[in-house]
Amino acid sequence: MRIGNTRLPCFSSPQVMSAALPPESRRVTIRDVAARAGVSQPTASLVLGRHPTARVAAATRERVLAAAEALGYRPNVVARSLARGRSFALGVVVPDLRNPFVLDVIAGAERVASSAGYAVLLCDQSARPVSAHLETLRARQIDGLLLDAVGAATLPEDALHGVKVVLIDEPSDQWPGVSTDAQTAGKLAAEHLLELGHREMAFIGPSSNVHAFRMRERGFVQTLRTAGVAVRSDRWRRAPATVRGGQQSMRALLALQPRPTAVFCANDLVAIGAVKQCLTQGVSLPTDVSVVGCDDIEMARFITPELTTIAVPARELGARAARLLLSLIEHVNTPVESHVVASRRALSRQLPVRLIARGSSFAAPASPASDIASGRLRT
């Protein structure tokens, strides 16, 4: 590549003397534009860079723009990054790409970021440890970092030094963040099941330190306690927040005597696993057991029975997080410091959740659940 005639006079097309079309092998640089417009290179930079309305004569500006257009000039972001000390790139670290919920978070963030001219470097915690990702990201001089439920508190002090950080679904007094109203999610699930007459409640969720999961659980528990419903520890199952985790936990729950009639799952994947396990064992939903999930991932509507769940605005969550991060990055050291604080306050309010009642929840069976405890006879 880039062989030979980079700066040589253009023998092959003698009629064009000054600033001919650059040789095809080279990319058009701002110098080419400046030359063609007959201005100095920095002037071209002034016109083409940020500061669209900079101190440049209108006529000059026109010539530069025309030249850029004619040459098909595209700025080199790498060079710009080096010069400005900013990379216009954001890191996004997520717990697990397999979870459709985080995918929506990413999609929301990506849209905001890319429409603001920022690239998104995606990092999957399940593929490499966070510390390794952070290393890479810093080497690339990212301007900001979105951390989704990674347990930022456990990160080494200096791993985040000099980088703007926004946490998703994880409160901290060290970094700003955006969260969903996880506790209300648990509360809504509890209220829904209580209204359906359930008293034999169970829960399946991870034992992780992910804040949202803990709050969902807490909201559920508190609402049950307030209603005077017992929370029995053998009905509280710990499992990874995956379909398989849900299956295994549900199997354990179905073996209990008396059997719980309603199960709240920390997220939809778990709930899908729980539903699946019931059907596998011939326990019919929602007549024998009700299952409520959380997130409202797309697949929730496509399993049978359709999953009752708490809708969480994943896309919006990602989008807000990205917006907050961008404002943090761009408003640094500007006179409007207070504006940052204000917008941060507005942005960081918890996002609302809502119950979506579908087919996996139903009125509690009138007779004690234990009567039909073991349904293994059906297929």
Add this chain to the structure above:
Amino acid sequence: MRIGNTRLPCFSSPQVMSAALPPESRRVTIRDVAARAGVSQPTASLVLGRHPTARVAAATRERVLAAAEALGYRPNVVARSLARGRSFALGVVVPDLRNPFVLDVIAGAERVASSAGYAVLLCDQSARPVSAHLETLRARQIDGLLLDAVGAATLPEDALHGVKVVLIDEPSDQWPGVSTDAQTAGKLAAEHLLELGHREMAFIGPSSNVHAFRMRERGFVQTLRTAGVAVRSDRWRRAPATVRGGQQSMRALLALQPRPTAVFCANDLVAIGAVKQCLTQGVSLPTDVSVVGCDDIEMARFITPELTTIAVPARELGARAARLLLSLIEHVNTPVESHVVASRRALSRQLPVRLIARGSSFAAPASPASDIASGRLRT
């Protein structure tokens, strides 16, 4: 940030004269390392850069490494990129992030890329047009591009100029690529259903120009024809490759007289929609209708009945594509040109697929399907 004392003599700590720990506000550069090691900056670069075994005296090397270690030096990838004319970043353009299959492709590619020190810039076609993504990617000087089923043939000629490209599931004589054995996928589905005794066959798939989808369909059709089974156009439904598309098409198929007894879907999302639609209308699977999908996404095992499908090694697909792309990038203009060709040939062989028989397919009903045509009476 970076205020003041960047290059000034260090008034505040007079005791340390040469190469003190850099002021906390500044990142450690290779110059700091060189200074501390008492060598010139380019020498430090030689030791710290690539060419781990470059012509540098062992003692010197040690000193440099020690200094780097002590200072916690981390190379600045942006600067390196500018100097080397390479960004160590790959673009990955995918049709739709919502499809779990492409997610696996991405995961495979990301793992390979990141372990080779390359970043991955993810681009979702469904969020922005490909051309816009390409613009951004080129501005960032990406070294290579992975295009997953984007219809590369329709892209403007120069949009890809100077970038190494590898196509995923899309043959081309302009660019190398990696594909799955899509035609065999269709064939396996057909053979499976034929063996189960089905003759009333239907198909649901997108009308897109995505090669893999077309080949799956072709393999299916050809196998049916070879077996002497009629392919009726009213049983060939065009729909987006989504769950919703599958639902709508299945509704149309269920309205036909006589009703098809078996449906092959272009991917699992479509198949999940088809299954869902059957259950919604009270048509029971797999006794009344058999459904076969393609991809074997995780969710295929979690719907009821579990989905019979053709497993396609998505992760491996992404991983191979990434490996091929990296070898293209790194073996440019090296004496081992032939090695590239060889590896390309090996890598680009089609990836094998296999049938996973699960619960959504079953022996064809003995009586003509029309006997039980309209099952709307149940639930």
Add this chain to the structure above:
DNA sequence: TTGTAAGCGTTATCAG
């Protein structure tokens, strides 16, 4: 309003 000069942190090409 514009051009000149100095850098951003690396890598690469040379002399010594």
Add this chain to the structure above:
DNA sequence: CTGATAACGCTTACAA
């Protein structure tokens, strides 16, 4: 084997 010196493409004082 090593150290100046010049790129890489762009931004940003500062001077004209």
